[in-house]
Amino acid sequence: MENKVLRIEMPNGSKWDVPVMIIARDRAKYYKDEFDNNIEKSLHDDTLPLFESNEYEIKDWASNNMNWDDVKEFAKQVPQSNTETDYQEGWINGEKEIVAL
Numbered sequence: 001m002e003n004k005v006l007r008i009e010m011p012n013g014s015k016w017d018v019p020v021m022i023i024a025r026d027r028a029k030y031y032k033d034e035f036d037n038n039i040e041k042s043l044h045d046d047t048l049p050l051f052e053s054n055e056y057e058i059k060d061w062a063s064n065n066m067n068w069d070d071v072k073e074f075a076k077q078v079p080q081s082n083t084e085t086d087y088q089e090g091w092i093n094g095e096k097e098i099v100a101l
Helices: 020-030 039-053 055-065 087-093
Strands: 005-009 015-019
Touching: 005 020, 005 055, 015 020, 020 039, 020 055, 039 055
Parallel strands: none
Antiparallel strands: 005 015
16 A cells, blocks of 8 residues: 555646555544554554455545545645647547536
8 A cells, every 4th residue: 555546636637646545544543443542453454454455445535534635735746748739639529518608
């Protein structure tokens, strides 16, 4: 889990990586009472095995139990591609919608 991140695409198209261990520690802290008030035991005996076996649980915990303020100091923006945008391709095949301004 140490080298895994949860990548989130924001409404503006930017992408951010949040270390999964930040999410795991948050969950372990929540369940620590079930492990003699020991966060590390909760982390290693419960949260990490759960997160390793089911990536949905990572996303679910993050979305339903945490806020951006909980992770923003650890989040790293993913660099955007330096490739040139093919505007003609976008004009022809890009997704289009009518928006009232």
